[in-house]
Structure formats: structure tokens, C-alpha cells
Amino acid sequence: MHIMNVMFSRNLGGIEQALVDYCEAIKGQGHQVTAIIYPKAAIKTKLMDLKINIIEVKNLGSWDFMAKNYLAKIIRQTNPDAIITHGNRAISLVKKPAGIIPVIGVTHNYNIKHLIGLNEIFATTTDLKEKVIEAGQDESKIHLIPNMIRIPTELPAIKDYHNPVTIGTMGRFVKKKGFDVFIRAISRLNNVKAIIGGSGDEENSLRQLSSSLGLDDIIEFTGWVDNKQEFFDKIDIFCLPSHHEPFGIILLEAFISACPVITTASEGPSEIATDGKDAIITALNDNEAMTKAIEDLINNPEKSRELAENAIKTAQTYEISNVGQRICAAL
Numbered sequence: 001m002h003i004m005n006v007m008f009s010r011n012l013g014g015i016e017q018a019l020v021d022y023c024e025a026i027k028g029q030g031h032q033v034t035a036i037i038y039p040k041a042a043i044k045t046k047l048m049d050l051k052i053n054i055i056e057v058k059n060l061g062s063w064d065f066m067a068k069n070y071l072a073k074i075i076r077q078t079n080p081d082a083i084i085t086h087g088n089r090a091i092s093l094v095k096k097p098a099g100i101i102p103v104i105g106v107t108h109n110y111n112i113k114h115l116i117g118l119n120e121i122f123a124t125t126t127d128l129k130e131k132v133i134e135a136g137q138d139e140s141k142i143h144l145i146p147n148m149i150r151i152p153t154e155l156p157a158i159k160d161y162h163n164p165v166t167i168g169t170m171g172r173f174v175k176k177k178g179f180d181v182f183i184r185a186i187s188r189l190n191n192v193k194a195i196i197g198g199s200g201d202e203e204n205s206l207r208q209l210s211s212s213l214g215l216d217d218i219i220e221f222t223g224w225v226d227n228k229q230e231f232f233d234k235i236d237i238f239c240l241p242s243h244h245e246p247f248g249i250i251l252l253e254a255f256i257s258a259c260p261v262i263t264t265a266s267e268g269p270s271e272i273a274t275d276g277k278d279a280i281i282t283a284l285n286d287n288e289a290m291t292k293a294i295e296d297l298i299n300n301p302e303k304s305r306e307l308a309e310n311a312i313k314t315a316q317t318y319e320i321s322n323v324g325q326r327i328c329a330a331l
Contacts, residue, residue: 173200
């Protein structure tokens, strides 16, 4: 098969990583892949490493008729068997130019109205699948395809705690990620360090919160994290404090990092993790519960080790070649 993947975000984040993962997974199953992206998108370097066909298409928005005409020309010339769209702009720009070629949408978040009526939908979680059905999509045209992760041949060893114990979290600094909950949880602990990796609109307010709680010497803000394993090597416990997390690729990345994980009961993580088996799951927006969970792991290193070992087993289900087989079976 020849499969086209389309995504027009310019930054780095979960949906952008998913585009790379889809391209790699489908190519890994022996199929031809073309990626359509915005010119000079940040994700281009990663796509180039895959040695696939990359076409850059400038556009002014989902209404850009000139971009639609150009996409129609590209689609005619490359003649893919199916087109997988990542994001609402990709759907809007590709849907009509695709003609009779099937267009597939991936549920990267809960903004699903643009997905309804597409030929097929790949739902990343059961909850998102149910939401798409409620919105009117025929259930027979929905396939449960989770996000995926690369698992290295040699996984890092499960390590003893640093002194002081170091707690970490990472992501885009937006309100739904709940980093304020993490900071308040850290403020209740004694003799710990914390590292927050990432950047975004909420950075100034998060730094101000940290300072107001007297945590300038406790919490380190590292900026955007390029080398995630290096980040995980510096911490002992990883926390995912999100109020809202459609899937949570970062959870899988933490699972293979050899760190025990604490996550909130947000949508995706609740489906991926099992409380007490491969992670500790706390209530949403509850910094006291997160503090208690951190203290529990600090005081029970054997429990931490068991969680980390089980988490690696859970992550195997989402390994890129395994999910690639599911994608291609659906295609």
C-alpha cells in the first residue's frame, strides 16, 4: 500500500510525534509512506530520518482554496491508497481534494466534530471511541488504534533513589496539564528535589507559583526537553498531574524509563495504567493525594521497583511494530 499522512502543525508535541510514529510504523510494515506537512515544520527533521517522501504545503488555514487545489494535484500525482489525517486543519484541507480515496481521521483529542463523516476513524482510546459514536459516527467505521512508543533494545536499569529523592514531570505548560497541582504537591514534601521539563504559555505563572511557595531552591525548570531519557535519568519518580489527557504518550515514555509513575485519573492514563500494578492513580486536581502517593513511593522503594517493572511490561503492548500491525490490518 501507499499511505499518505497529513499534518499541518508547526510545533513539537503529541500530535506531531504521532505523525512521525504513524509514518515509521506503516513503513516498518513494508508499505510506502508520504508525509504532507507545513513548510519548515519543527517535525521535519524527525521525518527526514525515516527516509520517506516529504511534501511541504503552505496554507493560510482550513479555508485556503489554493492549498486545496495544490493538495488535489499532489494526491493525483502520488495516488495514495488511503490518507490519514492528523488534526482538524488536515481534515478540512484534504477531505474534498481526496476525491474517492479514503480519508481517515485520528482522535488526538476531544475536538471530534471534524472527524464525523470521514470514511474511517482511528480512535486512540475506548473513551474517545465512545465519544465519536455518540457524535454520530457509524461504529463499524471506527478502529481502536492506540498511540505507540519505541522500546529500545536495552532498557535502562531500575535504579536506587537519589539523595535527596528527585520528583519529575514534563509537558506543555498549559492549564489542562495540571502542573500547578504538581508544584503544590511538592510544597508539602520535605527533603526532596523536583524537575519540571517543558515550556508554554503558563510558564511565568508556574514559576511565580513556585516562588510564592518558597520552592526556588527545590524546583528546577529545565525548558523544553529534547533528550527525554537524560531527563528520566535525573529523576526517581515521575508524575503526570493532568486534568485532561486524551491519551498520554508521555506516560508510555515514563513506563520505559525505569521510574515509578504517579498519574491522575485523566482519560487516557486511566485506560493505559492499572492502579497499584504499574502506576499509582490519584484523583484529578488533588495535590494532597499526589503528595501522599509520592510519600508512599519514597517510603516503599520495593513497591516503586515493582511498579517500574510492571510498567515496562505494559508498555510492550504499545510498541511501535505491534501497533503498526494493527494500523495496517485496519487499512
